[in-house]
Amino acid sequence: MRLFKRTNGVWYVEVKRNVVRSLQTRDDREARQRFVALQREAVKGKLVVLDRTPTMSLQEFVKAYLEWCQSNRAGRTCERAELALRKLTEVVGKNKLIADIKKKNMDDYVAYCTSIKNKPTTINIEIRHIKAAFSWAVEREYLKTNPFAGYKQLKYQNTIPRFLSENQIQDVYTAIGDNKTYRLIFALYIHTGARRNEIQNIKWSDIKPDGIIFEKTKTYRSRKIPTSKGLKAILSEYDRGIGQIFNITPSHISHVMKDYFKKAGIGHFKLHDLRHTFASLLVQAGIDLRTIQVLLGHTSYSTTLIYAHLSQNQLQDAIDHISY
Structure with missing residues (x-):
């Protein structure tokens, strides 16, 4: 023993x-x-070792895992895990025993996601969530092995992250107009690169003279972002209150900002592109990727590497320097 x-x-x-x-x-x-x-x-002689065959159904397992997630994972992570596991349940069936789930079931899942026009990036995110859930099942002894261990993610052509130009940023400010709430929300996005939930949860007490502290982050690690001159100027227009700054749901923020994007003539942009904008403009300003990794709160440097690109104008400038 x-x-x-x-x-x-x-x-x-x-x-x-x-x-x-x-x-x-x-x-x-x-x-x-x-x-x-x-x-x-x-x-x-009282120790009995049973070779137990798990009898938990997929529906029961999903319920148990999501309850655990509520106390141990960030809100957005729980939402993505729930979406992935609900879709897996649709494909496999809620009454199927998790002990009977095989790697082939992930193939069926991917085929289903592809049929409903999910993008490869979305499918890969959900594959990771499902694999994590079944690893949790192994840790809790609901399963002996993870049926999806080693399952490879989809290969696809990486695209350059979409980001706003400085002129487009001004167009969005113009579209927002006198709406002080969304003027501040937009400013926080492009000056801090924060995630949607991080901005939604920010409190007045998190705004310090030398920076903004984000406590409720995706990685459960707080981080402090220095305040730019532009953001300081905007913050000076507001009277400081007590408690949470924005009493708005994340989905409502996305919905309203989408309307402003359309009004600014960039309706194809999404809220997360503002995070890309923050990082991309820093790259163009010559800031190194390690610094950007810290500012964005990426745990892995490889995640930050998607910003190792130049704008089309910079590419043209580089080519124009060729003298032969």
């Missing part, structure tokens, strides 16, 4: 070869106490 800790921080006991039991704790002291108790049971 062997006590060990996995990379997820949870303690386990290898009862016999290839038979592992979770102690359901990350606390070292508590794990050792439970291990001693199991050793005593083993000595007394």
Whole structure:
């Protein structure tokens, strides 16, 4: 009998070869106490090791996982996980036992997503969420192995992130006009590169003289963004209040900003393109990608590499320097 800790921080006991039991704790002291108790049971011959076949249905599993997500993952992450798992349930069937789910079911899922015109980037995001959910099932001993472990994401041609030019930024300000709430929302987007939920959750107390602190982030890591001169000028127009700045749902922000984009003549743009705008304009200003990674709150440098591009005007300028 062997006590060990996995990379997820949870303690386990290898009862016999290839038979592992979770102690359901990350606390070292508590794990050792439970291990001693199991050793005593083993000595007394009372330790029964069952080769249990999971009988949880996909519907039950989705419910349990989403309840866990509510307390352990960011709001947007929970929403994406729920969407992916609901679609998987439509494809596989809610009563199917998770023990009977095979890698082929992911092929069926991808085929379904493709049939309803989901983009490869969307499908890949959902594949990652489903794989994470089934890894969680293994950790909780609902499954012995993850049927989707090693499932490869779709290959596709990367496109340059879409971003607004400085003239288009002014066009959006003009479209917003006297709406002070959305003038500030738009300014926060293009001056901080924050995500939608981060801006929706910002409080007046998060705005400091030397920067803005985003506490509720996707990665659960707070970050501080220095305040630009332009944003300071806009913030000076507002009286500071108490508590949350915007009492607006994220979906409402997207809906209203979409109307302003149309009014500005850029109706094909999406709210997330403002985050791309922040990063892309920094790249054009010569800011290095490592700095941009920190400002955007990316945990992986590879994510920031999508901004390693130049605008079409800069590409033309580079070509024009060729003298032969």
